[in-house]
Amino acid sequence: MSPPLERRDFLRAAALCGTAGALGGIASLSGCAVPDGSGDTTGMLRIGMAGGSTSDSLDPRTYVDWMPINIGYQLMNGLVEIDDQGRAVPELLESWEPQGDARVWTFTLRQGIVFHNGKSLTPEDVIYSLNLHRGHTPSAAQAVVENIVGLRKLDARRIEITLQGADAELPATLSDYRLLVVPDGFADWAHPIGTGAYTLEVFEPGVRCITRKVGGYWKPNAGHVEAIQVLGIGDAIARTNALISGQVDVINRIDGRTADLLRRNSRFQVIRSQTGQYAVFAMNCEAEPYAKADIRLALKYAIDRERLLKTLLNGYGMVGNDQPIPPNNPYFATDLARHAYDPDQARHHLRNAGREGLEVTLEVSDAAFFGALDAAILYQAAAKEAGITLNVRRRPADGYWSAVWMQAPFCGSYSDGRTTVDAAFAKAYKSTSASNETRWHRPEFDRLANLARGELDPARRRELYGVCQHMICDDGGALIPLFMDHIEAGSDKVRGWKPSAIYDLMGQRIGERVWLA
Amino acid sequence: MAGVTRLIAARVGMGLVTLVVISALLFFATDLLPGDVAAALLGPQATPEALATIRATLSLGDPAGMRYVHWLVGVLHGDFGRSLATGRSVVTVLLPRFANTLALAGLAALVSVPLALGLGLAAAMRPGGRLDRLVSTLCLVTISVPEFFIGYLLILIFSVQLGWLPSLAVLSGGMSFVQRLGAVTLPVITLVLVVLAHMLRMTRAALLSVMAAPYIETALLKGLRRRTVVLRHALPNAAAPIIAVIALNLGYLVVGVVVVEVVFVYPGAGQLMVDAVGKRDLPLVQACGLAFATTYVILNLIADVVAILVNPRLRAA
Numbered sequence: 041m042s043p044p045l046e047r048r049d050f051l052r053a054a055a056l057c058g059t060a061g062a063l064g065g066i067a068s069l070s071g072c073a074v075p076d077g078s079g080d081t082t083g084m085l086r087i088g089m090a091g092g093s094t095s096d097s098l099d100p101r102t103y104v105d106w107m108p109i110n111i112g113y114q115l116m117n118g119l120v121e122i123d124d125q126g127r128a129v130p131e132l133l134e135s136w137e138p139q140g141d142a143r144v145w146t147f148t149l150r151q152g153i154v155f156h157n158g159k160s161l162t163p164e165d166v167i168y169s170l171n172l173h174r175g176h177t178p179s180a181a182q183a184v185v186e187n188i189v190g191l192r193k194l195d196a197r198r199i200e201i202t203l204q205g206a207d208a209e210l211p212a213t214l215s216d217y218r219l220l221v222v223p224d225g226f227a228d229w230a231h232p233i234g235t236g237a238y239t240l241e242v243f244e245p246g247v248r249c250i251t252r253k254v255g256g257y258w259k260p261n262a263g264h265v266e267a268i269q270v271l272g273i274g275d276a277i278a279r280t281n282a283l284i285s286g287q288v289d290v291i292n293r294i295d296g297r298t299a300d301l302l303r304r305n306s307r308f309q310v311i312r313s314q315t316g317q318y319a320v321f322a323m324n325c326e327a328e329p330y331a332k333a334d335i336r337l338a339l340k341y342a343i344d345r346e347r348l349l350k351t352l353l354n355g356y357g358m359v360g361n362d363q364p365i366p367p368n369n370p371y372f373a374t375d376l377a378r379h380a381y382d383p384d385q386a387r388h389h390l391r392n393a394g395r396e397g398l399e400v401t402l403e404v405s406d407a408a409f410f411g412a413l414d415a416a417i418l419y420q421a422a423a424k425e426a427g428i429t430l431n432v433r434r435r436p437a438d439g440y441w442s443a444v445w446m447q448a449p450f451c452g453s454y455s456d457g458r459t460t461v462d463a464a465f466a467k468a469y470k471s472t473s474a475s476n477e478t479r480w481h482r483p484e485f486d487r488l489a490n491l492a493r494g495e496l497d498p499a500r501r502r503e504l505y506g507v508c509q510h511m512i513c514d515d516g517g518a519l520i521p522l523f524m525d526h527i528e529a530g531s532d533k534v535r536g537w538k539p540s541a542i543y544d545l546m547g548q549r550i551g552e553r554v555w556l557a
Numbered sequence: 558m559a560g561v562t563r564l565i566a567a568r569v570g571m572g573l574v575t576l577v578v579i580s581a582l583l584f585f586a587t588d589l590l591p592g593d594v595a596a597a598l599l600g601p602q603a604t605p606e607a608l609a610t611i612r613a614t615l616s617l618g619d620p621a622g623m624r625y626v627h628w629l630v631g632v633l634h635g636d637f638g639r640s641l642a643t644g645r646s647v648v649t650v651l652l653p654r655f656a657n658t659l660a661l662a663g664l665a666a667l668v669s670v671p672l673a674l675g676l677g678l679a680a681a682m683r684p685g686g687r688l689d690r691l692v693s694t695l696c697l698v699t700i701s702v703p704e705f706f707i708g709y710l711l712i713l714i715f716s717v718q719l720g721w722l723p724s725l726a727v728l729s730g731g732m733s734f735v736q737r738l739g740a741v742t743l744p745v746i747t748l749v750l751v752v753l754a755h756m757l758r759m760t761r762a763a764l765l766s767v768m769a770a771p772y773i774e775t776a777l778l779k780g781l782r783r784r785t786v787v788l789r790h791a792l793p794n795a796a797a798p799i800i801a802v803i804a805l806n807l808g809y810l811v812v813g814v815v816v817v818e819v820v821f822v823y824p825g826a827g828q829l830m831v832d833a834v835g836k837r838d839l840p841l842v843q844a845c846g847l848a849f850a851t852t853y854v855i856l857n858l859i860a861d862v863v864a865i866l867v868n869p870r871l872r873a874a
Contacts, residue, residue, distance in 0.1 A: 093832045093836065094642075094650070094828070094829050094832040094833065094841075095598070095640070095643055095832060095838060096643075097643050097644075102598065104598070104599060104600040176606075177606075178607050178610045178611045178614065179607055180599045180600065180603060180607065182604045182606060182607045183604045242730075245643065246832060247824045248727065248729065271725065271727060271822065272822075273822050274819065274822075275820060278724070278819065278821070278822050281709075281712050281725075282822070285716040285717055285723065286720075287723055287725050287727075288725075438590070439590055439592050441596070441600065441601045442592025443591035443592065445601060453601075474604055475601055
């Protein structure tokens with residue numbers, strides 16, 4: 041399982057070889073491995089990004105925000121990589137094989153990998169790095185690996201992972217951005233040692249980070265710039281200004297209106313990724329009146345999703361249908377009932393529940409998702425047509441996730457896209473999930489979802505996941521009005537930049553993937 | 558002079574009491590906020606086990622009163638503790654950021670105080686004159702526009718349109734003094750515009766109210782030049798309120814500029830404190846709060862002393 045050479049990349053490399061040959065007379069093949077044609081690493085890539093804080097640390101166990109994650113991927117490598125098509129492809133783990141029922145897996149390490157301190161990569165390093173997140177640990181990734189019950193070295197280049205419940209997509213699960221590899225026993229997180237393309241030069245948490253290229257990076261076709269500077273710029277207007285005035289090359293998290301303005305200028309490029317990030321108004325299925333399925337359906341029919349997509353996101357997104365799998369996912373169930381805006385249908389369900397003239401309170405803050413407050417106000421107006429009085433209660437952004445989320449019976453929330461359907465279900469829909477924000481507990485759903493996770497036959501898995509999506513869509517407490525695109529922008533000098541399959545900035549791996557013209 | 562010394566000593570004592578009260582207020586107010594550092598660090602996807610592990614490591618289970626006393630004892634021994642979020646020493650985190658804040662505030666003060674005094678004096682020389690009307694209009698404009706808007710406007714003109722100055726005030730080790738000056742020019746101009754009006758109007762108003770006094774009329778009637786009357790007779794008597802307002806604005810330049818820091822991405826102490834509150838990082842919040850409070854106490858102390866020294870009547874008392 042080695043990454044396939046893309047046809048386009050091959051053609052480009054071939055064309056560049058031709059040019060170099062014509063100009064210089066000599067074109068060595070190795071020089072053509074790098075797509076910028078020169079074979080040199082040049083320039084400093086300057087990234088201005090939201091998602092940094094003074095409390096950031098480079099310890100992968102602490103990664104919950106995007107700036108440290110981006111820097112982490114510059115310094116260290118993961119076990120498995122997600123390519124721009126969303127497929128799990130090898131990184132430090134070169135190949136894998138499930139045994140029988142996908143409960144026991146064998147992984148083979150890539151050979152000849154060397155850490156920045158000169159040590160060679162061994163199975164012990166991988167096991168140590170995974171164990172950082174297992175058992176008695178402060179790691180934010182504990183939930184990702186809690187399915188792993190056994191982890192052992194088979195020989196000098198293979199490890200075996202034993203799971204509690206079978207997982208046919210374990211490699212994708214192992215692509216989590218916190219599962220980065222450091223040498224066995226390593227603990228000096230102020231100066232991480234990894235196998236990445238860059239080493240740390242300056243790190244001021246939340247403010248600034250500079251990394252520099254190390255010679256002889258093992259990954260082909262990666263690590264094209266000499267140095268990378270990441271600046272933490274929390275304010276969206278300040279980020280845009282920094283790009284326009286030429287102080288940074290790349291910015292993340294811009295809104296639809298800014299994207300449309302930047303598009304008009306040929307000096308800039310706008311990259312739009314449909315990664316399955318969604319907004320949700322979560323109803324507590326154990327609290328009145330949301331415990332009644334008819335009330336949940338009435339509220340789902342009373343929101344005008346098309347209008348939200350147009351006014352809130354300027355069209356940069358997709359209409360959601362109250363279940364977490366986006367339409368561009370291969371496992372998306374195409375035959376779901378559409379919850380389009382339909383006041384009559386909403387009234388019908390209210391009558392069924394005997395609650396005409398329903399009055400509910402929705403608690404939101406812009407911390408929940410981009411434009412959550414505006415979305416709630418638009419919802420309020422639409423719901424009025426269905427005879428529903430929707431009170432919008434604005435709550436402070438600070439402390440929202442402690443004081444409102446999972447506390448208020450009807451409140452705003454969001455989720456990033458997930459690498460697998462199972463991860464999306466496990467986050468908020470399985471009974472066992474600590475963040476089951478709708479308190480929707482259906483043993484039948486849990487059973488089907490776990491069955492699908494262990495199913496090695498893709499067709500059968502798709503069928504089972506389809507049933508699961510029906511259950512969430514028809515019965516669940518999550519009102520998912522929108523899938524929101526990630527929009528990022530940059531100078532036209534940045535080349536090799538593609539939309540992300542997961543998260544943004546090429547899955548936060550932009551540092552080793554792009555080059556400067 | 559003994560009176561002045563006693564006065565300073567009394568003020569320093571009161572300042573210390575103020576700081577202790579503020580530290581208690583800060584500690585217990587932050588403690589009332591929903592969530593703790595563990596929840597803030599791990600975000601919405603935290604597992605209960607991971608939360609428990611962090612809480613146990615940081616002894617967050619102890620009662621708030623006990624944690625406060627521990628902290629206070631530490632501070633009295635010169636130990637501000639470690640950041641709960643990163644484990645780094647609070648002093649090493651805070652010092653460079655606070656130095657940045659002081660540098661920005663100092664530059665803004667160097668420009669704004671002489672400018673405000675000069676323009677205020679000039680306006681008071683001829684109330685209703687052309688200069689007075691121009692200055693008054695300028696004041697009204699800058700005082701009515703919020704500071705982030707002034708910042709964005711300056712960026713739009715000088716960074717985006719003209720390309721003369723950077724929109725990001727990013728400082729780094731390798732920069733020369735001139736480069737640093739260039740980087741902070743726009744935030745300094747913004748701050749100057751924000752604090753100028755208040756000081757300028759107070760200078761003008763205080764002077765004019767003194768100018769209405771009978772002894773000024775006497776001075777004018779005996780044939781002194783208006784300029785001499787303003788500078789020699791009116792200004793010393795108008796100094797106290799002017800100095801108080803200057804101290805207030807200097808304090809604001811240090812503690813109230815977080816919005817300007819955000820607009821220009823300037824790594825100052827304001828943003829640090831906002832981050833620390835967001836992460837419920839109590840030792841860091843405490844240290845920032847104390848640094849800010851100390852600034853205010855010291856500035857007010859200086860203002861009181863200077864006001865007494867420039868006014869012979871107060872000096873005698």
